[in-house]
Amino acid sequence: MSVTDELLANNAAYAAQFSGPLPLPPAKHVAVVACMDARIDVYRVLGLQEGEAHVIRNAGGVVTDDEIRSLAISQRLLGTREIILIHHTDCGMLTFTDDEFKRSIQDETGVKPSWSAEAFGDLEEDVRQSIGRITGNPFVPVKDSVRGFVFDVATGVLTEVRP
């Protein structure tokens, strides 16, 4: 039995006690951009209920064109007004460099990715970088509350990164 099949069986149990549907726009008007790290259950970490916030996640919790796309849709079409960025301690993105990663892919496949791997050496600096990519972008209209945090995987605590 694959893990996918096992998780589908879990879904049957979830659906059996499901009470929906909820409205499409996020009730708390907030969008979260977080790392894909398996240890960050964003809803639990922030005490969110279903229907309350958009949750955008990727390797590192970084901001690339795809996060700008998602945030533009979130704010312009679905009315979110605050943005919360979450990086975390013990992040895999701290363990390699773009050059190394892309070289290893090129050596194996013969092709070098045209994208940046977005590895980083300093957590707080990268949170500030992610904030800057949002505040400096013309397509995300609401920038009054764009705040960045580091989640400590040992304690569960979010600590704000000051500009």
Added chain:
Amino acid sequence: MSVTDELLANNAAYAAQFSGPLPLPPAKHVAVVACMDARIDVYRVLGLQEGEAHVIRNAGGVVTDDEIRSLAISQRLLGTREIILIHHTDCGMLTFTDDEFKRSIQDETGVKPSWSAEAFGDLEEDVRQSIGRITGNPFVPVKDSVRGFVFDVATGVLTEVRP
């Protein structure tokens, strides 16, 4: 009090009963790519525990270069082997077109985004499109289990999209 501050207060309660840290690599060796929709609590929908799966999310649950980047890192550096894609009913991406959305941004800001908005008109077709973007990409090495689903926001049920 902002919503961000309210969620930070929730985090203090979460951290007070936190038991960590868990290992960095996902215990179930699976990566999920899902829509950012507020109603999809991926951990609950799939019965996932913290530490078990990478969770990648964006507007639509589509696959662009940034999801390929995240999946390449997930598989190559952190050992995931299965991919689960989740789109859903009542998705905002079904309600507009790329041309309309980018025109509205251009009219307001004077600048047209260079990226695609990735709107789509047919849910199942877009799940297949997302699967195809992964299976056709050289940078994601493990493609034995790339399966796509539609989450029904009225019932909580995941239904597989057949190729």
